Amino acid sequence: MAGLESIGAFLAFCTQRKPRFVHPIPQRTPYEQMLIDLEDGDAAVLTAFNWARQAQNAPAETILAEWRRYAESERASVREAVGVRHTLASPPPSGQLEDFRVRLGGASPELLEFYGRHDGASLFADVEDGGSGLFFFPLAEMAAEREGVAERLEEPAVETVEDGRLQIYGKPAWLGSAVIFGGFGYAPERLLLPTTGEHRGKVFLFSHDPLQLVRIGTSFGELLDRLRLQPITLLGSYGGNSYQGASAFITDGAP
16 A cells, blocks of 8 residues: 555554453562572573572572562563553644645645644554654654754764665755654654655664664555554664564454
8 A cells, every 4th residue: 555545544444442452471480490590500590690690699599589589570460461552643733734744745635635634643552551652743752853863873974785674874865854753652663754865755763872873665555554554663673562472363354
């Protein structure tokens, strides 16, 4: 699906009932496995255990009790299904939308259309942890977001292709006119769209580790299609622990 059709399809997707990520229940959590490995005398785990004793200047019984508490906490936090919600903001003031249209300069009709309907959004937000998810920023916040990204990148910019994806290290010339429209909750990763230059209209991810820009889509409409059809791919990498390791995304269908 391409173009403005992606907007309607995505907005319909956001109305589906009981959206949730399904997670396989682990036989053992990481700390449960560490306790077993410790009992079995695993060399690496013994090293970590002894380091913890030295760092905390504590007896073995104290560290063991601490690890057991961690294991219990991990097990208690395991969720077979992570319920999420989508919240779409009201349309922006007409003056802000007109400024945004001028700023885009025709680089992304889909992004303009989306913001003509909704001045930002909270997508795939964990209902138990509202800070996890993907957030589209209000128009009034985009300039500050761009400054935040620009401050972390230095010139010159170097482009390379790794694993079939364009990656840019440094600050490209087009960054000053780019639109920073999205971010991943607690994470510093951001989504941006150049409005000038050879990558005009494409979607990039600002990654903080390593510090780089990665092209992840050919258009905003394509990004919405990916979120609708394969949300685990993007959210599993950057959305937080709520989505890592998810095996499926399901809903109860249209309202």
